[in-house]
Amino acid sequence: MIQVIQVNRPAELQQIFAIREEVFVKEQNVRKEDEYDEFEPTSRHFLALHDGTPCGTARWRTTSKGIKLERFAVLAAFRGKGVGQALVQAVLDDVFSQQPEPIESVYLNAQVTAMPLYAKFGFKPVGPMFEECGIQHYKMVLPGSSFPS
Numbered sequence: 592m593i594q595v596i597q598v599n600r601p602a603e604l605q606q607i608f609a610i611r612e613e614v615f616v617k618e619q620n621v622r623k624e625d626e627y628d629e630f631e632p633t634s635r636h637f638l639a640l641h642d643g644t645p646c647g648t649a650r651w652r653t654t655s656k657g658i659k660l661e662r663f664a665v666l667a668a669f670r671g672k673g674v675g676q677a678l679v680q681a682v683l684d685d686v687f688s689q690q691p692e693p694i695e696s697v698y699l700n701a702q703v704t705a706m707p708l709y710a711k712f713g714f715k716p717v718g719p720m721f722e723e724c725g726i727q728h729y730k731m732v733l734p735g736s737s738f739p740s
Contacts, residue, residue, distance in 0.1 A: 594640045597685060614665070620725065647678050
């Protein structure tokens with residue numbers, strides 16, 4: 592069973608950071624100083640549990656351009672089991688339940704390999720491919736929301 596919870600306690604955040612370090616820093620060779628940023632305290636963080644085992648994470652935050660979904664990571668042993676889909680659904684549910692006003696834009700920077708996951712939820716690529724931390728990405732936006740240039 593997959594459960595996704597919104598977290599903010601230090602012990603839970605440490606689990607999130609450990610998953611992100613395993614996926615981004617160790618597996619994808621992202622520099623540790625590039626993985627953590629000043630937005631950690633102002634983001635809403637989510638932890639995915641598979642049969643009670645922490646295995647995935649994501650966050651969202653408000654930016655000047657809308658709502659940005661980011662830092663989706665699933666441990667290798669749990670990929671292909673629906674964890675990523677559960678995370679995207681939980682984050683979107685939270686975004687839309689927390690916003691009293693219409694949302695200008697819901698967007699993310701998707702690694703090319705993860706684009707099919709986000710496309711299942713209606714995200715569409717916009718603009719050219721770009722590199723972030725040595726990994727190819729596309730900006731993806733939910734239809735009905737626009738991305739200001």
